Amino acid sequence: MYSSELIKGTLKTIVLKLLAENKRMYGYEITQKVKDLTGNKIQITEGALYPTLHSLEADGILITETEYIGKRVRKYYSLSKEGHNKSKEKVNEFTDFMNTMKFLLEIKPA
Amino acid sequence: MYSSELIKGTLKTIVLKLLAENKRMYGYEITQKVKDLTGNKIQITEGALYPTLHSLEADGILITETEYIGKRVRKYYSLSKEGHNKSKEKVNEFTDFMNTMKFLLEIKPA
DNA sequence: TTTAATACATAAGATTCAGATGTATTCAGT
DNA sequence: ACTGAATACATCTGAATCTTATGTATTAAA
Numbered sequence: 001m002y003s004s005e006l007i008k009g010t011l012k013t014i015v016l017k018l019l020a021e022n023k024r025m026y027g028y029e030i031t032q033k034v035k036d037l038t039g040n041k042i043q044i045t046e047g048a049l050y051p052t053l054h055s056l057e058a059d060g061i062l063i064t065e066t067e068y069i070g071k072r073v074r075k076y077y078s079l080s081k082e083g084h085n086k087s088k089e090k091v092n093e094f095t096d097f098m099n100t101m102k103f104l105l106e107i108k109p110a
Numbered sequence: 111m112y113s114s115e116l117i118k119g120t121l122k123t124i125v126l127k128l129l130a131e132n133k134r135m136y137g138y139e140i141t142q143k144v145k146d147l148t149g150n151k152i153q154i155t156e157g158a159l160y161p162t163l164h165s166l167e168a169d170g171i172l173i174t175e176t177e178y179i180g181k182r183v184r185k186y187y188s189l190s191k192e193g194h195n196k197s198k199e200k201v202n203e204f205t206d207f208m209n210t211m212k213f214l215l216e217i218k219p220a
Numbered sequence: 221t222t223t224a225a226t227a228c229a230t231a232a233g234a235t236t237c238a239g240a241t242g243t244a245t246t247c248a249g250t
Numbered sequence: 251a252c253t254g255a256a257t258a259c260a261t262c263t264g265a266a267t268c269t270t271a272t273g274t275a276t277t278a279a280a
Contacts, residue, residue: 045238072246094215182276183276184228
């Protein structure tokens, strides 16, 4: 587990990228996927995820479909057309940011 | 300029790394150095920097010396022995985090 | 001489996340 | 048949961190 500050600011990027790769996912599935893929290093809490999903939906980035699995509600999230662009934007921005940080953290004394 | 969320959580790491490379620096110098090294992509605001410096000092990570340049006060910050360890820790953690993110953002559909 | 740059700093507000709590269903073990 | 863990949604309080605005004062440049 990383110190919590680091994760900040990357949640949206992670969510958008996962949805770009997986067509549609539900909230709980996202938390588990991230946990699995990172070997428990990154754990998205539900208290952080759901507000983020809702705000992305409100912004027209995400579309939802509700389905019933037995009696249990399941809410699938997928990218809108806008969402696909946003996803690429965010991943590109983060990639750029990583390169900048890499440079910054490897500088040797002048 | 990156969307402000991305920078969050990296300020301490940046400051500690710069001080590890430069022995001692003053606040304004740090803002300018980061601006220069990143081609204006990362701009540390003073409202963010000074509280961070003060809290690192309170934690014994940083040591300060005040000097007068003419009549103007200049406050130099440098790493304590603890600070050197903390600096390495933070940089290592961020490096690890970047690798995790890189993996996460490049995954292809299963 | 007055504007921009240097240099410190604080304070109010916004954002964003973690942790706690809540509801309800379903599955596995006993 | 029962109990606890896992699944699945969600909200809310509080903590942490940053941005914007503001303030003081000195010095260099136009």
